[in-house]
Amino acid sequence: MTNQDPNSRVIRWLTYLMFMMFAMTSDSVGEIIKEVKVAFSVTNAQASLMHSLPMLGIALSGLFLGFLADKIGRKPTIIIGLLLFGLACYSFLVANDFLLIVSLMSLSGVAVGIFKTGALALIGDISTSTKQHTSTMNGAEAFFGVGAIIGPLIVAYLIHQGVPWQWLYVIAGGVCTLLILGALFVKYPTYNTQPSSSTDKVSLWNSLALVKNPYAMGFSIGAFLYVAAESAIYVWMPTYLVCDATSMKATYQCYSEGASQLLAIYSVTAFFILRAAGRFLGIWMMSRFNWALVLMLFSGAIVTCFTLGLVGGKHVALYLFPLTGIFMSVIYPTFNSKGISCFPKHQHGSVAGVILFFTAAGAAAGPFIMGVVSDANGGDAKYGFIVATVFALILFLGLCYNYVKNPTQTRLAELEASEYGEG
Template identity: 50%
Template structure:
């Protein structure tokens, strides 16, 4: 057990404010990115777009986040968390405000790409900042679950806000103007707030080359691949579950679940992440990960084999067990490295996250069209394969504990310098 240095009261207050700002950033960009389904539904009709063309509203952001994560993740290590967060929020806020200046597909596509680049900048900085605030690898994981819990709340609020705006006769682009206002407020508070110091910020040659070199590290590659598999399972539900359940007929309760399947999934995912932050304080993460990935695999396998009757309940409910997996894998993957590399490794993991989010749904669509004449049950067989591989990695992680020595070393060498 390491002991952290005593931090003056005024600095503790400042660090709490920094934590609140981190939560606010995750809420804000979740509010916009996870509202894409509702936005596509509206824009597709208003702008007479094909499904393929409308899907670019999702692709543009994800590809830009991936490019930014791998190409710009290091800037948080080179220029510091505070300046990088301000720059990323400023770019995101400006691009969001410009949504109100026109009504052209090309304009929206360009702005979505810019917002994706901005997300990659301030999200990697915020993820690195979580490490600066933590006083142990366990505390890092707990904080990450809480942050992702707030992200889950934003993912619920965003779609609801789009529905409310359209119900009031307003354009969905007002969602982005609201986000721009939130960015302005967060930038102002950030300018007036003291951030925790970075440890070893001059020790690492922060660059794109250094970020790419981390791919040779087994911890970086292992956690990144596990996260990619998890994201493929998660995205399968909120992108394709409504299509899978089309034409479903069942009991009154089953029909209710079918109508609100994705919303139920998001709510359970958000609740589960706050619960995960609490549970992981008392139970080791490895057996929890193994059990939860096994339950997720069982939900997908049963749904793929039995069809809509099982899927209508099991796939939304899987959100409760998915909840702690992404933030925990993210946290452990980042914690394996020195704090001076946290921006770079966060960017690398974000790259795998965004690439999986962009291409896994496409792969499901291709296999369903090729082998099932459009039946998305075939696509969910592929997603079941992703879930099975994730479960296998959970079992190996529990049995072999491949990251154990790196995390123990980080507790001694990095988090002993923590803020407390």
């Protein structure tokens, strides 16, 4: 493997931009849902399909196509995924009914599952140690956080200017086109494609068999719980914070004039800013502190913010819900990095696909369950956040166990020596 390849810096930036582009669309869904509910008169559960079905597409392509990054190589896999994503984005130019919109979002999800597993595997190829792997993963997710800020702002600006929100996807398609060109002309590093035994040979069946591996399963369940809780913020927080849930237009008159109203309007953006800032800080933090301790403490802080935000009502949640962005920032990229690092590099694409499956499953199931529970209680999003708090509590208990027992210590040390050398 050629970690010192002169193209590694360029590849790292292309990878970061891929994460940013994906976030521009996926994390704008909360703002888009508000528009679609009015335009097509759909329920909370129906509107949640705009988030759940794309996540299902990511989940299935991650699980069943994740092995492609190990089988045919990182570069071809990434280009195939980007081409499919670009096609879906440009097709939004003619998307003018709810079914077509949801279908195109679902197609884009399948595409993301393909190019993201390739990108996640590529991070291992350009890393010289498991710590650098975790730092780079935090960097990629930091740019994901930047995209999550940019996307909703673009949607808000487009709507304010009277331009259809669908143009967000056209803009993302333009970024995708540039990434395809970059991927075509940059030389990717080589990596060991020779498995140590026949049981490690790259195939769909061996990829699916990873689901039974305790390391893959442990981090995958953690990713599911985390994303299920996180998605409550950017999918349902805008609905929870509005003053009159029965109104056809979001209003924030119940908050005092000035900063409180401004925060209510831009609460999702505030959350994404804090999450992105935390991830840039995480690049430094995860190379210096015990990752298991940081995750345990931060997950406990999330439970506290959710609980106090529910008990104190909208006026307390207005501050505590966006604040969770700081505490959520390092959890998912660290799950991804440590989970992938528990396997040799020739399996990185496959295990990335397994973790991505559970990630997307959590992002699909979480908001949908929250929507159903809210509808069953008069449409009040508060009840959906109670479900999210339960997810966060289970995650915290699991991370307490992880810190106390440290079940991955030996495995990570072995792979550090065999896959990264002295690093």
